[in-house]
Amino acid sequence: MNPSLKRISIISALLLIAVSLCCGKLTCKEGHSGPTHESMQAVFDLKSFRPAVNLSNPTISNISFTLYAVLGVNEKTQILTTFLWMRQYWRHEFLVWDPDECDGITKISLPAAQLWSPDIIVYEFVDDDVSQACPYVYVNHTGHIRWDRMLRLVSSCNLQIFSFPFDVQNCSFTFGSYMHTIRDVRLAPALTFEEMSGNSKRYLEASGEWELVDILGETSILKFGIDQWDIITIWVVIKRRPVLYVVNLLIPSSFLMLIDIMSFYLPPHSVDRASFKMTLILGYTVFLLIMNDLLPSTANGTPIIGIYFSVCLALMVISLLETVIITNVLHHSSMKSKEVPNWVRVVVLKHIANLICYKWPEDVQPPSEPQEDKPQSSNSNSESWNIQPAIQTPATHPNTNEGAASMPELKQICQYLGDLRAHLISLQKENELTNQWCQVGYVLDFLLFRVYLLLISCYAMVIICMWCVWISQT
Template sequence: RPAVNLSNPTIANISFTLYAVLGVNEKTQILTTFLWLRQYWHHEFLVWDPDECDGVTKISLPVKKLWSPDIIVYEFVDDDVSQACPYVYVNHTGHIRWDRMLRLVSACNLKIFSFPFDMQNCSFTFGSYMHTIRDVRLSPALSFQEMSQNSKRYLEASGEWELVDILGEASILQFGVDEWDIITFWVVIKRRPVLYVVNLLIPSSFLMLIDILSFYLPPHSVDRASFKMTLILGYTVFLLIMNDLLPSTANGTPIIGIYFSVCLALMVISLLETVIITNVLHHNSMKYKEVPTWVRVVVLKHIANLICYQWPEHVKAPATPQKDEPEILNGDSGAAALPELQQICRYLGDLHDHLTSMHKENELHGPVVPCGIRPRLPALPHHDHLTSMHKENELLDQWCHVGYVLDFLLFRIYLLLISCYALVIISMWCIWISQ
């Protein structure tokens, strides 16, 4: 050591400027940065009088010819491939300044749960490799606030990461009976999330919006199910393409990955809802079964009132049928028939009246047709067939309303789930951004 009295430690001052964040590898937990490192120390044997040396106060000398403190970064995990700076400046008072560039590949505990709104806090610990506290003492050359301001000027427009602050603390590392003087810097950086919001969150939100709007397709149409299956396939392809943008680590899964998984699960639930409604509208209606009493009470009465289901103008909310009470084809039920069916009813009624009047005239004035031949009135057969058609149409209409009520209910439950989920995600990200 360049000291007259070896019992006195050599004081080394260090400072750095964070010039760039070259990369963050979440899988290997490695941070790659580029630093401008500056070191100062005092060489007690390199002292001269400028008046005796033509006023020369500062010279440059090869660093390999001089003693230099063995300052290293304890988090360094790779070979030093930095560009070498072979010279140092020596002042006439013996103070030496060594500026060099350092490509620092350091280990860092990266927490990516809040990606892409995450903030990382990585530490750089500078200390001597061999010299203990009795030989070399370390202290910062600049205040930590000055280092942070200088670094922000260069890192302000640098890529994906933004420098929040640089903090530091000088301490003593004790290992066994020896002690080392160290300085620990905490570099706090924040990710700029615009790239991931535009490429990941906005397209995913659009696909979820389209899935919600697909509920406005007619529930009895097969196109809704095929449209939802196509949407799920497109969302899966979107996740496969964007998988490279998502960070991966063994410590945990980022919340954006959970967000995409839940969105895919909601789409599958939406498809299952469509399958259930299609089954109600097609499978049960084709069998022309009576709507069970409990379905009338629960679905068509209570659930319909709960969701404020609007019945068509010509249809009244069905009441619970009484046991052993025959159903009569009255005016209200006839009003629910299809227009074509009502036209057939009027036509057959007029035909029946006409044939009845002709039959009465034949009895009063004599037969117009040959003897023994009586006109057959088709009233009863047509009436039975018409009653059967009306009954089938009424059952079909009731099952359709059951399907519509269930579709409205499940759609509102689906909207409630998506709204709650979106509020939770947005609230969590807003809290992280504000912190």
């Protein structure tokens, strides 16, 4: 380019800038709708400077946003990903024109990259914005600029997951200038926080598992050393929709616990209840492994639903241990000559049975007061010995030789009968001991079943009350 022409263009541009700065208005020509390109180009050349005639006056920036979607909540990394429609206003004091002189044009669109804009950021952001950029802004004839843009905000948030899946999260978005202090840029909300909340609820009510509860906010001044920044802090309160987790986690777990409770009605003496309970514990463990991906995990704590599953698994193990104890008691009679101690009869068969209202079978009588053990075999021995004299004394028979010959056979038969009677007495005694140990096992099983039901009921009531309190507080 000719140096003289270049010099002339620079001088003309400076003159236009001077006119604009002095008059405060853009120029318009006849036959042109709106300000001329030359006058706006002079403003574009000043995009690196804050658009204020008097630099002692701060530029006021108004912001508002609409929460359109909650894209993700990562409890482990404490990150919230949201999608916002953000609107920002400020005044450009060099972009002013008279609509009467510019063919009635009151609003034009200009490229955002050619104009100065406040460096408003969200202090909690932890990742780059990958949303589609909006390259244009609307400029009013009074110099007010409106910039609508989409913002994919990845921000840090202190997520509280103890009450999962009935948790409520309160995350803050702090809007402020990165470099300009309150002497250069001041911030103010463009809409009230109630209006922001109402606009966001209309779009977020059908968005995924999260429901918007409210949007709150306040304006404040951030002090750092001798500098001060104007900031707007907005709290977004969102609540999780728990239906998915109740159906996939709580209801199956409750069904497995119900099956474990009903397994107590299996007769322990004829069915291998322990194998059934071990299979149930194995199935519950597989269920927890499959559903582990649905549970949030953080280094700060464990959600109460995780504690709930752990306690349910512990209760199943306790139920298995109870079955082992009852099985051991029921098979205790296999030990020969092992009678039920007197204190067991008093404590278990009398007091505990009366306490739990145990219903005795028809063929079994409740135990009476314990008495001193008497030798039961004395009568039988005496009776058996009473037979011996009668047999040893031979009956009068005309043929003494035949009577004498039959004596050894009679003695042998009497001995066989005595052994058979002693064996039957021992079998009867073992059967009585077996019945006594079985009744002890049944009473203990009935007692432990009631204690197990009480533990599960109290635990379920505590969990339900805690969740109800959290829900009512939200």
